[in-house]
Amino acid sequence: MYPSEFDYERAETVDHALELLSGDPEAKIISGGHSLIPMMKSGLANPGTLVDIGEIDELTGIEWDDDTVSVGALTTYATIADDDELWDELPVLAEAAHEVGDIQVRNRGTIGGNVAHGDPASDLPAAVLAADATVVVQGPDGERRIDVDDFFLGMYATELGEDEILTGLEFPRSENATTTGAYVKKPSPSSGYALVGVAVSLEVDDGRIESARVAANGIMDHGVRLEPVEDGLVGESLDDVSFEDVAAVADEDLEEFMMMDDIQASAEFRAQLLKVYTEEALNDAVDRLDASLPTA
Amino acid sequence: MTEHDIEITVNGTDHEMTVDSRTLLVHALRDQLGYTGPNVGCESSMCGACTIHLDGEAVKSCTVLAVQADGSDVTTVGDFADRDSLHPIQESFSEEHGLQCGYCTPGMIMTTSELLERNPDPNEEEIREALEGNLCRCTGYQNIVKAVESAAEKMRTTATAEGDD
Numbered sequence: 292m293y294p295s296e297f298d299y300e301r302a303e304t305v306d307h308a309l310e311l312l313s314g315d316p317e318a319k320i321i322s323g324g325h326s327l328i329p330m331m332k333s334g335l336a337n338p339g340t341l342v343d344i345g346e347i348d349e350l351t352g353i354e355w356d357d358d359t360v361s362v363g364a365l366t367t368y369a370t371i372a373d374d375d376e377l378w379d380e381l382p383v384l385a386e387a388a389h390e391v392g393d394i395q396v397r398n399r400g401t402i403g404g405n406v407a408h409g410d411p412a413s414d415l416p417a418a419v420l421a422a423d424a425t426v427v428v429q430g431p432d433g434e435r436r437i438d439v440d441d442f443f444l445g446m447y448a449t450e451l452g453e454d455e456i457l458t459g460l461e462f463p464r465s466e467n468a469t470t471t472g473a474y475v476k477k478p479s480p481s482s483g484y485a486l487v488g489v490a491v492s493l494e495v496d497d498g499r500i501e502s503a504r505v506a507a508n509g510i511m512d513h514g515v516r517l518e519p520v521e522d523g524l525v526g527e528s529l530d531d532v533s534f535e536d537v538a539a540v541a542d543e544d545l546e547e548f549m550m551m552d553d554i555q556a557s558a559e560f561r562a563q564l565l566k567v568y569t570e571e572a573l574n575d576a577v578d579r580l581d582a583s584l585p586t587a
Numbered sequence: 588m589t590e591h592d593i594e595i596t597v598n599g600t601d602h603e604m605t606v607d608s609r610t611l612l613v614h615a616l617r618d619q620l621g622y623t624g625p626n627v628g629c630e631s632s633m634c635g636a637c638t639i640h641l642d643g644e645a646v647k648s649c650t651v652l653a654v655q656a657d658g659s660d661v662t663t664v665g666d667f668a669d670r671d672s673l674h675p676i677q678e679s680f681s682e683e684h685g686l687q688c689g690y691c692t693p694g695m696i697m698t699t700s701e702l703l704e705r706n707p708d709p710n711e712e713e714i715r716e717a718l719e720g721n722l723c724r725c726t727g728y729q730n731i732v733k734a735v736e737s738a739a740e741k742m743r744t745t746a747t748a749e750g751d752d
């Protein structure tokens with residue numbers, strides 16, 4: 292299974308890559324290639340030129356400062372899934388990266404490629420939505436910072452322009468409250484992609500939910516926030532809140548006729564899965580919080 | 588189509604070669620250089636028969652362009668067989684009947700070797716998780732798990748013995 296013919300250029304720097312992209316609407320960025328190469332083999336993508344940014348070292352790695360953690364676009368799933376600090380502070384991202392594919396895929400695929408690709412059934416869209424990411428892109432006019440809530444537009448469609456490159460993601464660090472989170476999914480038995488995946492990120496202070504971001508992929512044509520669930524969580528005490536009741540409204544804002552509905556799972560089944568997996572993700576997030584508290 | 592002159596090191600030997608943009612690494616290794624260790628199975632990054640180590644990490648060589656590997660260090664299962672005796676992982680796959688037709692075995696061995704480097708004493712769940720990207724249609728996996736457990740034990744024993752020297 293060979294991809295169709297194309298030209299290949301290896302970019303030395305981000306500016307070099309931007310130069311190669313400019314004026315060539317048939318050009319596509321590649322790094323790990325684990326979304327793009329399979330699509331090229333099956334004929335779903337036919338770029339005229341591949342611009343390989345995989346060797347631009349400045350786009351790799353995880354950096355912490357006082358209020359932000361920055362993850363370079365070329366950071367692999369494996370690096371994210373193996374990072375103890377991320378498991379500690381941003382577990383929703385680490386767990387979603389761990390759930391992607393298998394170890395060979397995680398060794399090669401990158402967070403930037405995943406987010407730029409905008410696959411509705413992938414695991415990271417929900418996680419970066421729940422983690423309140425800022426998507427950092429470079430274009431001919433310089434840097435643009437996009438709120439993740441404005442980034443995913445539809446199936447394989449994002450806010451990233453054709454002449455722009457996603458260079459990294461930034462996640463806010465919590466100042467006072469304790470952050471916890473989780474990502475759980477019902478994988479397709481054949482492909483492992485998410486029939487439904489739910490990501491949860493909670494800030495908890497003194498047993499009370501200060502803020503909540505809950506998002507899902509697999510259910511709609513792009514990753515979506517589940518705001519009715521968030522509304523049911525904020526301000527509640529962990530001792531009193533019923534996650535089953537909160538999760539029961541997970542599909543309330545989602546139009547059923549727009550839900551993913553295919554040979555693998557009907558829209559009705561996915562809507563049911565969404566509630567079950569929302570409850571499970573909330574339980575996992577709170578279990579993780581309990582596990583990290585010092586025992587008396 | 589563009590052609591590219593690339594340099595890759597395979598199992599310690601340096602190679603210079605010319606590849607098309609669209610040549611997949613597995614085909615460059617097998618058809619142009621004669622390293623037939625990695626097998627072509629599904630060609631869609633599902634089955635893992637083409638697993639190699641690229642700069643020390645297990646990857647599926649059907650989903651890497653040869654030109655992307657320019658300047659890289661590749662290890663195939665052939666690097667295990669170049670020695671006088673079998674590697675403990677190969678020995679254990681043989682002893683525990685971790686294969687029948689053998690088509691998946693090169694990939695299984697490459698993934699196992701990365702697992703045991705990272706985690707010398709994996710439990711059954713960790714072994715099954717590490718091998719989730721390698722499909723076998725013969726064994727039902729039970730004996731593959733046993734083979735990995737046995738190989739891990741042998742390699743730990745060897746490492747301990749070397750540590751005592």
